Amino acid sequence: MLGLAIGDALGATVEFMTPREIGAQYGVHDRIRGGGWLRLAAGAVTDDTTMTLALAEAWLAAAGPPSAEACALAFDGWMRSKPVDIGNTVRRGIVRWRLTGSTEAPPSSDAGNGATMRCLPVALAGFGGDPDAIGHAALVQARVTHHNPLTDAATLCVVGMVQAALAGDSQQQVLTRAQALATLLPAFGFAGSRCDNPSGYIVDTMRAVFQAMERSLGFEAVLIDIVNRGGDADTTGAIAGMVMGALAGENALPERWLTALHPAVREECRKSATRLIQLAPGWPAEG
Ligand code: MN
Ligand code: MN
Numbered sequence: 001m002l003g004l005a006i007g008d009a010l011g012a013t014v015e016f017m018t019p020r021e022i023g024a025q026y027g028v029h030d031r032i033r034g035g036g037w038l039r040l041a042a043g044a045v046t047d048d049t050t051m052t053l054a055l056a057e058a059w060l061a062a063a064g065p066p067s068a069e070a071c072a073l074a075f076d077g078w079m080r081s082k083p084v085d086i087g088n089t090v091r092r093g094i095v096r097w098r099l100t101g102s103t104e105a106p107p108s109s110d111a112g113n114g115a116t117m118r119c120l121p122v123a124l125a126g127f128g129g130d131p132d133a134i135g136h137a138a139l140v141q142a143r144v145t146h147h148n149p150l151t152d153a154a155t156l157c158v159v160g161m162v163q164a165a166l167a168g169d170s171q172q173q174v175l176t177r178a179q180a181l182a183t184l185l186p187a188f189g190f191a192g193s194r195c196d197n198p199s200g201y202i203v204d205t206m207r208a209v210f211q212a213m214e215r216s217l218g219f220e221a222v223l224i225d226i227v228n229r230g231g232d233a234d235t236t237g238a239i240a241g242m243v244m245g246a247l248a249g250e251n252a253l254p255e256r257w258l259t260a261l262h263p264a265v266r267e268e269c270r271k272s273a274t275r276l277i278q279l280a281p282g283w284p285a286e287g
Contacts, residue, residue: 001052001273003219003245004120004238005265006257008048011227011237012036018230019196030224032260038084043262047083048117048238049269051090054078055141056121056272063279065126065137068103072144087114087200093145105147113205115142116155117235120242121276123162128282134159150187154202157181158239165246167282171217174247178210190214198231205232209240219248220257 013036014022014029022029034042058066058074066074072094079086079094089112093105119138126134138159139152161174182189187203190210198208212226219241226240227233245253250270258266277283 001056001120001124001242001245001269001276002250002253002258002261002266003241003243003248004052005045005049005241005261005269006032006245006253007223007227007237007239007241008045008234009034009040009043009261009265010223010257011233011235012038012040012044012046014227014230014233015235016231017233019228022228022230028224029228032257040084041262043260043265044084045262045265046234047085047087047090047114048235049265050081050083051075051078051114052118052120052238053268053272055118056124056276059121059125059279060272060275065122065133065140068140068144071141072097072103075144087112090114090145097144104143105145107147109148110146111148111150111202112146113151113154113200113202113232113235113239115146115151116158116202116205117238119155119159120162121272123159123166123242123246124273124276125279126159127163127166127277127280129280134163148202150185151202153181153185154188154206157206158243161243162246165243169247171213171244171247174243175210175213178206178213181206182210196229196231198229198236200232200235205236205239208236209243212236212240213243219244219252220254223257 009032034040054074058070122138142155161177164174190207195208198204212222216222216225222244227237
């Protein structure tokens with residue numbers, strides 16, 4: 001959760017910039033400095049983190065996988081809190097729920113990354129649980145706003161990567177899940193030309209994250225690699241951050257980034273992640 005927040009806070013500064021623009025303005029962007037098109041304070045986070053925390057609250061309130069209705073309620077409450085930004089597909093999905101009460105978006109060609117960016121509570125609270133139940137929970141929360149096979153596949157893949165990391169896999173082993181996704185759905189293939197300026201289209205988002213994880217090693221290097229690609233940098237940063245954070249563990253996160261996070265965000269992330277993992281079937285009850 002802290003890794004996600006760091007990626008979001010770091011990437012938000014350069015969201016919608018090209019690598020060339022980032023280079024001209026910052027050289028290598030590697031400090032949590034705020035700014036960006038949202039004019040954030042240094043250490044502030046965006047929808048990627050706050051929507052994840054809202055979904056986490058729904059899990060904690062249900063002490064297990066929340067119903068689609070509970071997910072929709074959580075997202076609605078989040079939108080009412082006037083988040084600093086909100087994706088188009090997310091907004092459309094929440095408005096549809098408000099107007100019709102339907103908790104599932106109709107199948108759509110719109111494969112945005114908003115359902116994937118917020119999937120972390122499923123990975124944490126579901127750790128060690130039945131894979132079918134975890135997959136179901138991942139898609140229940142996704143479908144409130146997103147209904148596309150590419151978004152579904154990426155969301156399941158990210159949940160699996162986080163859980164593999166928690167189980168002790170190495171970065172290289174976690175990356176085999178990206179390769180498996182690319183074998184199943186070749187659009188996600190990430191060999192070959194460099195994916196810069198990734199859009200909010202989940203395929204672009206994930207290809208950039210996979211490339212950063214393949215070409216750089218460790219939390220800090222991967223996060224710097226991914227955000228300097230620009231584009232939807234807060235969201236690629238958030239997704240890379242949750243996977244790399246699960247690999248690293250809190251103690252291996254760069255101190256300068258941890259301390260740069262807004263203290264209230266840092267504390268909420270710690271508290272939320274701790275309570276979620278305590279719900280997990282794979283979490284030892286004692287010791
Ligand atoms: Mn954002
Ligand atoms: Mn974004």
